[in-house]
Amino acid sequence: MGRLVRSISEDGAVLMMAADTTDIVAEAQRIHGTTKVVSAALGRLLTGASFMGQMMKEEKGSVTLRVNGGGPAGTVLAVSDSLGNVRGYAANPKVELPLRPDGKLDVGGAVGKDGYLGVIRDFGEGEPYSGQIPLVSGEIAEDITSYYAISEQIPTVCALGVLVNPDQSIACAGGFLIQLLPAADGETVAAVEGCLEGLRPVTAMLADGMSPEEICKTVLKAFPMEILDSFEIGYRCGCSRSRVERALLSAGKKELEEMAADPITTVTCQFCGQKYEFTPEQLKKLLREAEEQ
Ligand SMILES: [Zn+2]
Secondary structure (H helix, E strand, O other): OEEEEEEEEOOOOEEEEEEEOHHHHHHHHHHHOOOHHHHHHHHHHHHHHHHHHHOOOOOOOEEEEEEEOOOOOOOEEEEEEOOOOEEEEEOOOOOOOOOOOOOOOOHHHHHOOOOEEEEEEEOOOOOOEEEEEEOOOOOOHHHHHHHHHHHOOOOEEEEEEEEEOOOOOEEEEEEEEEEEOOOOOHHHHHHHHHHHOOOOOHHHHHHOOOOHHHHHHHHOOOOOEEEEEEEEEOEOOOOOHHHHHHHHHHOOHHHHHHHOOOOOEEEEOOOOOOEEEEOHHHHHHHHHHHHHO
16 A cells, blocks of 8 residues: 655645655556556656545545656556545556666656646536646656646645666655645745755655655655644556446447447456456347436
């Protein structure tokens, strides 16, 4: 399991969340067989989605982050429920790219920056809210920061990181998200900026074995930070046979009739790889039931 911690400064001016998502990104890597650079891109987006999902107050709410940057990884998508449990995929999980000149994985190169970060907030009822911003760098954390600045006018600092071992397994993954609350003033802003100067990468902190609590207190060292709560988070897919049936029906009658000509139709969940098989008889029964309704 991963873990997400929320903390707040004693004066109520700064909120900070930090998460260790190593197990979540490892699970995503196992499911999708992602290469190093795609593990990093997807892992960062999953971690960012978890923060944004966790902030939703609606129990049945969910957040979808979709990055389309025109890079070789194609669309990268992550969904979080309101507890911070996530799932996701990259259209092309097997992209290989040379390291950047600074020795880091070229996430921006894999994602591309010629496109958009789309955010959909589904509240579980009523119309979902959706917004999008042009990508800043395709490095994900900067793009999420920019989303908050442009779409929600909330001053935000986001750091996300994934460290991949030579054998493609995930050494560590996680990040943090800092937001200024209405009680923040110019002094708060300057103090937060001071904390961020010369800060080590979040992966270095995780690799040292620092917990999310320790990351909160270390990063915002100028503030007395109070830990509010801690949540276990996981890679969780909510797919089921009945959901797949609904998706098949939404594809339309003609499509379903064509599928029923095949001896067996296999539908694979994009998020978890679970396979659902349908015989022609089962597809025809679905069609009949839909027509009766
Ligand atoms: Zn699934």
